[in-house]
Amino acid sequence: MRKRRIMALAMASVMALSLAACGSTAEEATEAADAADDAAAEEEAAEPAADAEVANKDKPLVWYNRQPSNSSTGELDMAALTFNEDTYYVGFDANQGAELQGTMVKEYIEKNIDTIDRNGDGVIGYVLAIGDIGHNDSIARTRGVRTALGTAVDNNGAVNSDPIGTNTDGTATAVQDGTLEINGTTYTVRELASQEMKNSAGATWDAATAGNAIGTWASSFGESIDVVVSNNDGMGMSMFNAWSKDNNVPTFGYDANADAVAAIAEGYGGTISQHADVQAYLTLRVLRNALDGVDPDTGIGTADEAGNVLSDDVYVYNEDERSYYALNVAVTADNYQDFMDSTKVYEPVSAQLDEAEHPVKNVWLDIYNASDNFLSSTYQPLLQNYDDLLNLNVDYIGGDGQTESNITNRLGNPSQYDAFAINMVKTDNAASYTALLNQ
Numbered sequence: 262m263r264k265r266r267i268m269a270l271a272m273a274s275v276m277a278l279s280l281a282a283c284g285s286t287a288e289e290a291t292e293a294a295d296a297a298d299d300a301a302a303e304e305e306a307a308e309p310a311a312d313a314e315v316a317n318k319d320k321p322l323v324w325y326n327r328q329p330s331n332s333s334t335g336e337l338d339m340a341a342l343t344f345n346e347d348t349y350y351v352g353f354d355a356n357q358g359a360e361l362q363g364t365m366v367k368e369y370i371e372k373n374i375d376t377i378d379r380n381g382d383g384v385i386g387y388v389l390a391i392g393d394i395g396h397n398d399s400i401a402r403t404r405g406v407r408t409a410l411g412t413a414v415d416n417n418g419a420v421n422s423d424p425i426g427t428n429t430d431g432t433a434t435a436v437q438d439g440t441l442e443i444n445g446t447t448y449t450v451r452e453l454a455s456q457e458m459k460n461s462a463g464a465t466w467d468a469a470t471a472g473n474a475i476g477t478w479a480s481s482f483g484e485s486i487d488v489v490v491s492n493n494d495g496m497g498m499s500m501f502n503a504w505s506k507d508n509n510v511p512t513f514g515y516d517a518n519a520d521a522v523a524a525i526a527e528g529y530g531g532t533i534s535q536h537a538d539v540q541a542y543l544t545l546r547v548l549r550n551a552l553d554g555v556d557p558d559t560g561i562g563t564a565d566e567a568g569n570v571l572s573d574d575v576y577v578y579n580e581d582e583r584s585y586y587a588l589n590v591a592v593t594a595d596n597y598q599d600f601m602d603s604t605k606v607y608e609p610v611s612a613q614l615d616e617a618e619h620p621v622k623n624v625w626l627d628i629y630n631a632s633d634n635f636l637s638s639t640y641q642p643l644l645q646n647y648d649d650l651l652n653l654n655v656d657y658i659g660g661d662g663q664t665e666s667n668i669t670n671r672l673g674n675p676s677q678y679d680a681f682a683i684n685m686v687k688t689d690n691a692a693s694y695t696a697l698l699n700q
């Protein structure tokens with residue numbers, strides 16, 4: 262926009278000069294210049310409109326929540342991550358969080374060893390709700406829990422993260438019976454069952470499916486279930502409400518959604534905050550910086566003029582991966598009071614940017630599944646708080662969680678937007694989006 266205004270002003274002075282050369286009066290020349298200036302001002306008032314001079318393929322792009330990667334091997338899709346010079350990924354450190362989740366469950370068992378084994382069979386049994394077998398966060402969490410509880414089995418140098426179905430007899434090959442040494446006694450830990458919570462339409466991380474699964478498991482071996490673990494709170498809360506709350510079985514999730522944090526007071530075992538308040542900020546901030554043409558670290562590691570800045574205990578940036586990762590924090594009975602409001606902006610990055618310096622820009626942003634608990638109840642409300650602070654006019658597109666085309670069909674006119682924030686259904690599918698921007 263600024264570029265166009267400069268052009269209009271330049272034209273006005275050229276006109277003024279030529280009018281003067283033709284012998285017109287100075288007054289006429291000034292009028293002509295004013296008219297051109299008015300036209301430029303009018304155009305500016307019609308803002309925001311995408312800057313037509315920038316090709317879609319060169320516009321800032323941020324992938325978030327689902328990192329472009331091979332869903333079987335986890336290998337990063339560097340072509341997508343380096344699509345143009347203003348491309349980034351924003352997520353969180355999946356391994357650090359997964360380790361925290363595993364440790365949180367283990368520590369709970371250690372602390373409550375006198376009461377945890379409900380049927381007194383000497384086996385501490387847990388069931389595990391898996392979100393999406395092809396999602397790196399889900400894989401990491403399954404591995405983190407199995408590693409901490411000693412049930413992990415190696416598979417080509419990495420922990421096997423496959424679901425096992427049911428394993429009440431301990432014969433499954435994707436896991437093993439673990440042992441925990443507590444106060445000089447050795448206890449057996451068994452993954453009694455695990456399953457990918459995918460509904461019949463294909464949506465993953467499906468809370469309703471998890472609620473049904475715990476019902477099925479409980480009716481056949483409920484007495485043996487001492488702990489319930491879930492790859493996220495959406496599924497965890499569904500299991501808690503369906504069964505574990507009434508049966509006093511500690512249930513652990515991930516995401517620190519507000520309902521899960523509140524449920525800690527009622528026996529929910531704990532959750533992990535993936536610092537969505539920091540991630541949502543970073544998601545929009547990297548776009549803002551690219552649109553402003555400033556140092557990419559502005560308002561991130563380096564304070565901006567409004568004072569926004571993140572300290573390095575809440576995120577890391579990996580230059581080679583073009584990725585920002587927020588750091589996770591365990592939320593348990595000891596500290597849950599501090600996490601009750603999951604949609605509150607993070608105070609160190611809550612200052613409003615000046616609109617004169619950071620004019621309003623249009624952003625297209627999708628959420629892969631409008632009914633994903635974490636994204637809809639935590640992430641999107643946070644994005645909506647930050648978009649105002651950063652002067653971004655964001656169009657939020659909610660997908661059905663099943664097919665990429667349901668979302669890409671709604672990116673019919675990328676030229677209308679100045680920047681894009683993308684949350685894929687499947688981490689392998691980055692090219693379905695970049696193809697549209699390349700057109």
Ligand code: BGC
Pocket residue numbers: 326327392398466492493494495515516633634635636
């Ligand atoms: C969250 C899950 C969510 C998934 C969606 C994960 O990072 O923890 O709750 O369902 O992202 O992609």
